[in-house]
Every structure is written in C-alpha cells, then in structure tokens.
Amino acid sequence: MQTVKMVITGPFSAGKTEFIQSVSEIDVVTTERKISSHSERAVKEATTVAMDFGRITVDDDLVLYLFGTPGQKRFDFMWEILSEGMLGFIVMVDSTRPETYREARTILETFRAYAPTPYVVAANKQDKDDAWDIEDVRHALRLDPKVKLLPCVATDRDSVKKVLLELLFSILTEMENGKRK
C-alpha cells in the first residue's frame, strides 16, 4: 500500500479541521484539549493540540493522508515534522479575520522554506457577510499573482474538493514542467 501526504496549515481557527473533516472518510483524529488561553477560548471552544489527521483511500494500492497542523504558535515545532515528505500544502486563511493575515504570511514563508513543494492558499469562510473579497485578501497577503488563491467554505465538501484539485493540478503542472527532482 502506497501512501502520500498533504498538509493543511494556517493560523488558529482558520478552518483546517473542518476542511479535513469535509472530505475524510474517517472521523478526523483530533487531540482535543481545553484551551489554556482566555483569548483563544474567545475565538473557539475546542482546538487541536497535536494534529488533525484525515484519510482518503484512492484505490487498493494508494491512500492519501491529510495532516492539519496545530494553529497556535506554541506548537510550531510540529510544522517541520508534519511537512516531511508532503506532496504539497494548503494554507488556510480566515477571510473574516484580517488580524490573522500577517501570521498566515509567516506560516506560508516558513513552509516554503521547509520544502519547495507546490501549494495553494484557501480564503476560507467566504460564505460569511464580513468575509473580505478574494482580491482584497490577495493584496493583503501580498501574494504573487502566480500563486493560486481560492475561495473556500471548509464545511462544504464541493468547495474543499476544488481546493484539493487545484493543488493536485499545480503538482501535475510542476511535474510536467520538469521541476521535480
């Protein structure tokens, strides 16, 4: 049985767990702990401490694992471990919380430094009234025009599929361009 891996990363409460939950055939394995910080508790009730882990069986011979990184900065030591051997990664950004954009940029740059693999950025919560427009998010994140920035609603399976497919198309394009070693 062959296995491949994708990593879903992004700031705290960007929607990483929901993203994986939308497509995983198993219940997302999550280690829940009580939030220790009052400000984090104000944002959401539960958070992952170690990592999220989801699975999609492709066929008898191949399985795709989806790993979600812990969102809080104090767990960033896990990022390097989780990013080993990944096919590519998705950076999730909460479109309704511009105060997280700077952190999202830092996470993006950190992962790019870890491994030169393809990636896409998903602007999550695009169904909310106070979500920033996609192009405004692009400007705020200072993304290169070549970087794919995709609208996303992490609780909507079709939306999540589109993001995963765009990452896979990027991986294929890079392979066809002969950049992969």
Added chain:
Amino acid sequence: MALRGNLRDITFTQILNLINLAKKTGTLIVEGPGQTAQVSFREGKLVFAQIEKEDSNLAIVLNKAKKLSANQYRTIMQHGSTISDKELGLMLINAGYVSKADILLSIQQHCVEIGQRMFTWMEGFFRFENDMLPPDNRINVRLDLENLIIEGSRQLREWEQLQDEIPSLDMALKFTDRPGADLKKISLSVEEWRVVSYINPKNSMHQIAHATKMSDLEIRRIIYGLLQAGLVEIIRPIDQAAAVKVRSFPTENKEEQKSLVNRLINRIRSL
C-alpha cells in the same frame, strides 16, 4: 464584501496600496487615537480627506497654505462662513486673490498632510464604504496615491527592516570583542546609554525594553544602531531549521508519479 479591520493588523499604507491597485471608489473611515478621519477615493485616486471635529473649510486650508493674507482670512471668516467651498473658491478666483491652481494645490497639500498624520496611527478600526462620496459642497482633488504610499512604505520598511534585523527580542546582547575600543569614548544618546547600561548576556532585549520603558520599535531602533556601529552582537540560539526531505512520492519513476497524481485527481473528483 467588507473591507474592514484594525490598523494594528493592516497598516494604513497597505490599505492605500489595496485601494490604489483595486482602483476603489468610496470612503475610508478610520478611527484613530482620539479622532476619526474620512478619506475619499475615486477609482483609486484620493479626492478628499478630513479629520472630523477639525474645521477644514477652504478658507482655513488656503490660510494655512499662505495663499490668503491675515485680513482676507479674517474677512472671509466673519462674512463668508456660510457659503460653500465651491462658491468661495469661485469668488476668490474672480476677485483675483487666488488662482484655480492655488486652490487645488492647497487642498492637495492638506490631504497629503492628513495622510501623513494617519501613517503614525498604529491602532484603530477602519472600514471602507463602497461608493460613499465626499460632501457635495467640498472641492475634490485628484491625487495619485503612489507618492503617499512610497512615504508610508518608507516608514513601514523601517519597521520591517528592524524586525528582519532583530526578529526576536527574546535574544540577548553582548559587547563585541574589539581590541582598543573604549565604550566610554563613544558618543551615544541618552537613550542609547540607558540601553547600554543593561547589556548583559543574561538580559534579553525584551527585559531591557521593559526596564527602559521602551516600545518594541524604539528598542529595535537603538539596538540596530549599536549593531551597525559594531558595539554589540546578538547572542543567537544554536538550533536551526533542518532541511526537510523532499522525497514525497513513494516512487522515483516520473511516469508513475504522474499516474499517481492523476489517480488522486480522479478520486477527489469522485468524492
């Protein structure tokens, strides 16, 4: 489609850049320290700016720009305070006191000064009201944002450069080993001496900032100067990020890798 947030997360320079690139029309309302600013744009150009609670009618703007004499200004304020800026402007041009160019340049300068003040606002809620235009009775200008953005960027660059040079205040400092260098003979400012007096490998820069009651920006600025002068060095942590193994496919064969990705694509589509 809400463009709103807080200046501590998105700077005023970044907002201007966004408005410029997206060629937005509307009004940016910013609640700064004890005051609120309204800056209006048309297709990405600045057309109007004012600080609420600050009277900035045309007479005041022209007086500040020294386009009106003291007597002219006094007369206008006494007798012409009820007429609109546009009417006042026409009257002054017809009377030969100012030219149209004088008026436009003065208003532009006024808008630029408001923008420059707003660059110093590091915190405050902002929102962009699409299609909201300036009051009808005010004269609009048409100012390219590039120069304003450049100036704001310069300030932002300083902050970012300082953050790049000194990313973490959890590090400590020590004096460099410079044979012959005597710190007492070096000319430093009062603030720099205060920082120097705390330099010790046991004290983090955070602790020095706290002891000297300096902000993150101020302490970085001073330490950067000391670093550039070669007086101190940062004691860095030993751990470095190791390179992650690139191998992400279970096979080295390129065709098999492509086939694998195509299988993944087909599977995701079928979900």
